[in-house]
């Protein structure tokens with residue numbers, strides 16, 4: 030393009046990190062060469078927000094609402110986050126889960142703009158560095174959310190379309206914790222796709238070949254990690270929605286080398302633990318006494334089991350005894366040491382057939398619940414409706430307040446609905462769901478349903494890590510983050526939720542960030558000197574204003 034075509038003024042209006050639109054003052058308009066390029070009135074950000082919110086409300090469907098918000102995001106980040114700050118609980122399900130799932134499924138049809146994302150192609154490892162540089166465009170990147178989209182939520186492989194989850198996660202980071210939106214970068218690793226629907230779609234925008242696996246895949250991932258290390262030395266690298274066979278491998282390979290975490294393994298682990306701790310503060314129970322069934326022992330299910338086990342060990346239970354309290358159920362049924370096709374993560378939690386009189390019958394969730402009488406049942410199976418009335422009522426016959434978290438996302442994949450769980454257990458179940466759930470009115474009591482979604486934790490976790498310049502994300506930090514939510518919910522109220530409401534996301538993300546940063550400093554993991562942790566967190570916080 031000729032230099033003259035892109036004027037400085039157009040640059041300003043088209044750059045979402047600096048654009049103010051109708052809020053550019055007359056002085057700024059004169060200075061920047063914007064005279065006559067905007068209507069006469071100079072608006073305040075509040076006026077812009079009011080106008081945009083009214084327009085938002087006129088949109089009917091979730092996807093239309095999301096589209097509208099994405100356009101605003103593309104045009105003016107400050108205004109977008111100002112507006113989102115006013116409506117966090119309302120916008121979360123639109124920019125993030127569950128509507129983000131629809132946008133991923135329809136990415137080709139409704140494609141608008143890459144929203145400053147970096148698209149890496151497995152076919153061009155030589156372009157990794159240039160791609161990251163181009164996308165960063167000189168910005169000081171502190172946070173990358175990267176996905177290869179092999180396991181998007183519970184919907185499987187969505188190829189390049191999955192970039193929307195990286196974008197959505199980052200939007201939540203800023204809205205919740207206040208990371209500067211100019212310091213983040215969403216990254217798509219396009220390793221191909223095994224999704225037949227996408228492969229046969231003439232509109233599909235990603236690489237049209239099967240997923241590349243093995244050394245070529247891991248070498249590419251390594252090339253990406255090494256490039257981010259040299260380009261962005263202050264980076265926190267967040268992995269999202271990788272497939273079951275890669276997620277844990279990648280985390281294990283890099284977690285002791287760079288500042289990194291996997292959200293599906295660790296973000297989910299700490300939000301579920303926080304939810305269980307919330308439930309136990311209602312029942313006055315102890316973590317050491319729980320018996321846990323995880324239904325769906327994949328990336329999230331095993332991550333959750335490890336986080337709960339870590340907590341049991343911190344409570345003084347020996348590792349050997351703690352392991353006995355976990356019962357992982359996957360497609361094969363209860364996982365035994367002789368079960369075929371176990372993943373490395375599953376192998377840590379198997380049982381011996383000799384422990385049961387009817388081991389060979391333990392191939393269904395129903396049979397396992399009867400056999401082990403769990404106090405906690407977690408769903409990360411991607412199998413909708415599998416927490417049936419029979420299973421739930423059976424569980425409730427062994428334990429006074431069953432803790433039941435159906436976590437598979439999006440909405441259509443949840444193992445159960447909150448209202449059913451409350452009704453089937455006559456109000457006894459302590460419930461949290463993966464997507465937002467309305468209050469449940471039952472026999473004159475209002476039950477608030479916590480959202481056990483990693484979005485409650487990762488923004489505070491990540492922000493605390495970045496603000497404290499931590500060189501690592503370790504078990505101690507994760508444990509502290511889980512405990513940070515304790516005391517926020519009034520657990521004495523009848524029908525209290527096990528986790529704080531998303532309406533308070535910004536407040537408790539701040540609390541989590543401070544607790545995380547303190548842990549970093551206590552462990553001397555900070556790369557830069559920090560004398561006042563609260564101040565370090567406060568100084569890093571970005572607020573949307575002109």
Ligand SMILES: NC(=O)c1ccc[n+]([C@@H]2O[C@H](COP(=O)([O-])OP(=O)(O)OC[C@H]3O[C@@H](n4cnc5c(N)ncnc54)[C@H](O)[C@@H]3O)[C@@H](O)[C@H]2O)c1
Nearest residue numbers: 182183273325326327328329359360410437438463482483
């Ligand atoms: N709420 C949250 O914060 C949160 C976080 C992470 C994942 N999740 C949800 O959890 C689900 C799983 O995610 P993941 O990343 O662990 O995926 P994954 O593919 O790694 O794991 C899913 C597991 O479920 C198993 N499974 C499939 N069908 C089954 C069946 N009929 N019976 C028993 N097990 C079965 C699979 O074999 C696999 O091990 C997804 O729906 C995802 O959205 C929720």
Ligand SMILES: O=C(O)C[C@H](O)C(=O)O
Nearest residue numbers: 126182183293438482483
């Ligand atoms: O994206 C979400 O809503 C949570 C989680 O990371 C998931 O994969 O389901």
Ligand SMILES: [Mn+2]
Nearest residue numbers: 182269270293
């Ligand atoms: Mn995820």
